[in-house]
Amino acid sequence: MNIINFFEALFQYEFLQKALFTSVMVGIICGIVGCFIILRGMALMGDAISHAVLPGVAISYMLGISFFFGAVITGVLTAIGIGYVSQNSRIKHDMAIGIMFTSMFAVGIVIITLMKSSADLYHILFGNVLAVRMSDMWMTLGIGVLVIGLVVLFYKELLVSTFDPTMAQSYGLPNKWIHYALMVVLTMVTVASLQTVGIVLVVAMLITPAATAYLLTNRLSVMIYLAALFGVIASVFGLYFSFTYNLASGATIVLVSALLFGTAFFFSPTQGLVWKALKARKNRVELMR
Amino acid sequence: MEHALKIERLFVSYLGNQVVKDITFSVKKGSLVGIIGPNGAGKSTLMKAALNLISKDKGDVRIFGEPLKKWKKNIAYVPQRSDIDWDFPITVIDVVLLGTYPKLGLFKRPSKNDKEWARECLKTVGMELFGNRQIGELSGGQQQRVFLARALAQKAELFFLDEPFVGIDVASEETIINILRNLKKEGKTILVVHHDLSKAESYFDHLLLLNQHMIQYGASEEVLQPEVITKAYANQFSFLQPKGVNVTS
Numbered sequence: 261m262n263i264i265n266f267f268e269a270l271f272q273y274e275f276l277q278k279a280l281f282t283s284v285m286v287g288i289i290c291g292i293v294g295c296f297i298i299l300r301g302m303a304l305m306g307d308a309i310s311h312a313v314l315p316g317v318a319i320s321y322m323l324g325i326s327f328f329f330g331a332v333i334t335g336v337l338t339a340i341g342i343g344y345v346s347q348n349s350r351i352k353h354d355m356a357i358g359i360m361f362t363s364m365f366a367v368g369i370v371i372i373t374l375m376k377s378s379a380d381l382y383h384i385l386f387g388n389v390l391a392v393r394m395s396d397m398w399m400t401l402g403i404g405v406l407v408i409g410l411v412v413l414f415y416k417e418l419l420v421s422t423f424d425p426t427m428a429q430s431y432g433l434p435n436k437w438i439h440y441a442l443m444v445v446l447t448m449v450t451v452a453s454l455q456t457v458g459i460v461l462v463v464a465m466l467i468t469p470a471a472t473a474y475l476l477t478n479r480l481s482v483m484i485y486l487a488a489l490f491g492v493i494a495s496v497f498g499l500y501f502s503f504t505y506n507l508a509s510g511a512t513i514v515l516v517s518a519l520l521f522g523t524a525f526f527f528s529p530t531q532g533l534v535w536k537a538l539k540a541r542k543n544r545v546e547l548m549r
Numbered sequence: 550m551e552h553a554l555k556i557e558r559l560f561v562s563y564l565g566n567q568v569v570k571d572i573t574f575s576v577k578k579g580s581l582v583g584i585i586g587p588n589g590a591g592k593s594t595l596m597k598a599a600l601n602l603i604s605k606d607k608g609d610v611r612i613f614g615e616p617l618k619k620w621k622k623n624i625a626y627v628p629q630r631s632d633i634d635w636d637f638p639i640t641v642i643d644v645v646l647l648g649t650y651p652k653l654g655l656f657k658r659p660s661k662n663d664k665e666w667a668r669e670c671l672k673t674v675g676m677e678l679f680g681n682r683q684i685g686e687l688s689g690g691q692q693q694r695v696f697l698a699r700a701l702a703q704k705a706e707l708f709f710l711d712e713p714f715v716g717i718d719v720a721s722e723e724t725i726i727n728i729l730r731n732l733k734k735e736g737k738t739i740l741v742v743h744h745d746l747s748k749a750e751s752y753f754d755h756l757l758l759l760n761q762h763m764i765q766y767g768a769s770e771e772v773l774q775p776e777v778i779t780k781a782y783a784n785q786f787s788f789l790q791p792k793g794v795n796v797t798s
């Protein structure tokens with residue numbers, strides 16, 4: 261099976277088209293939101309929130325409602341809980357994150373196990389992009405439009421409050437609300453990503469493409485476009501490998517994005533380790549002459 | 550005339566530990582005031598609490614007789630160097646452009662005029678050739694000048710600068726103090742957290758000396774008397790000679 265077979269299959273099977281559309285959308289929004297997550301030093305928080313939606317998803321399943329609502333509620337509650345614990349005790353922020361998200365995740369696993377559907381658990385945790393339904397696709401599209409719209413509308417505010425929160429606050433921007441809004445967006449992105457990469461690996465899609473872009477540019481706006489692009493590339497090729505070799509889509513997508521990161525890490529024109537090493541060596545050689 | 554800034558009975562604590570105690574002073578429009586005191590004296594805390602950037606236990610802050618809220622967008626704050634992420638993907642000119650944001654309001658992007666104005670401010674601080682550099686690729690003095698340019702871009706009435714002269718070169722220090730003096734001439738009111746006692750007298754008209762409590766507030770030459778200074782630095786150096794002593798933070 262090669263790329264041509266993949267394209268043939270793509271034209272032939274609707275499930276594959278849905279899978280592709282959804283993963284491209286997820287690649288875009290994870291890339292965009294990921295930029296703000298890493299620049300705000302919230303990589304760990306992103307990991308926490310994405311895991312913490314599990315009980316919400318499980319309960320929604322049980323009640324037969326869209327897991328969108330359950331996920332957003334548990335995600336936001338966790339964000340508030342983390343803030344509350346770290347601000348009202350000597351427990352540090354990262355400790356609070358570690359405690360809260362693992363607890364939530366454990367609750368989720370217990371609920372799903374009691375429901376006796378381990379197949380679902382596997383798909384929620386690791387994604388099953390080839391089973392994307394029409395309704396999932398529309399939800400992902402809706403979340404995507406909302407996220408992109410918010411970032412376009414509030415780009416200015418996001419930039420200041422991320423780069424210099426003190427200045428933002430001094431002229432009246434509500435940093436706290438921006439933080440919680442971002443947490444809500446984060447849970448929505450997680451929900452959108454459930455089927456493509458699964459809960460466990462969402463954080464990779466948030467951080468890796470954004471981090472790759474971070475190595476390549478000095479402008480936030482460019483970084484956002486690049487991160488979205490890397491997210492898309494990872495999604496498309498990841499899906500290809502998943503379909504072709506019958507592997508979990510979450511894993512293949514994340515591996516492609518890791519490959520992109522590795523390439524940037526060693527070969528980025530300004531930050532690349534290889535160029536840096538070559539330059540240092542050249543300087544040394546010149547000095548020895 | 551109303552004072553540009555009036556602070557009354559200000560108390561601030563961190564996690565129940567009070568670090569700013571009962572500070573009362575007022576600043577006339579058009580003055581250049583230095584806030585001095587040993588390391589950890591609460592200078593930055595005072596400045597942040599005055600701007601409502603951290604919550605205070607008690608105290609009243611008035612700007613031209615009005616609540617701070619009304620003047621928020623007319624106050625420019627330059628944070629201490631350590632508060633900035635120097636790896637952030639932002640260029641020098643874009644940092645300066647941030648100064649135009651407060652008065653733009655929601656949903657509006659900076660216009661061509663705003664960008665022109667940002668370039669002009671960058672020129673005022675002598676950094677026009679560095680506009681496209683990433684902010685971390687500058688020397689400490691250059692970075693400080695860029696943040697001053699951002700404050701200028703804000704077209705503010707009051708300026709609050711936290712340790713702008715720390716870790717910078719002589720030329721940058723010269724540039725910055727000249728700009729501050731020009732602002733003063735234009736009737737702007739400027740407060741500067743500062744730690745170099747040797748230059749305090751030549752830089753500032755008034756000094757606020759504090760070490761948690763307010764030790765003294767007044768004309769610079771009054772505050773810089775050995776017996777006054779000793780009160781603030783008492784437990785730091787017993788051998789203190791006020792002029793020429795550089796208290797690094």
Ligand SMILES: Nc1ncnc2c1ncn2[C@@H]1O[C@H](COP(=O)(O)OP(=O)(O)O)[C@@H](O)[C@H]1O
Nearest residue numbers: 563568586587588589590591592593594595798
């Ligand atoms: N965020 C904080 N949490 C707890 N204590 C703090 C915090 N910031 C400052 N402090 C403490 O408050 C005191 C005053 O600090 P600061 O205002 O930064 O002093 P200065 O600027 O005069 O050097 C110091 O003892 C410092 O350790």
Ligand SMILES: [Mg+2]
Nearest residue numbers: 592593594629
């Ligand atoms: Mg300080």
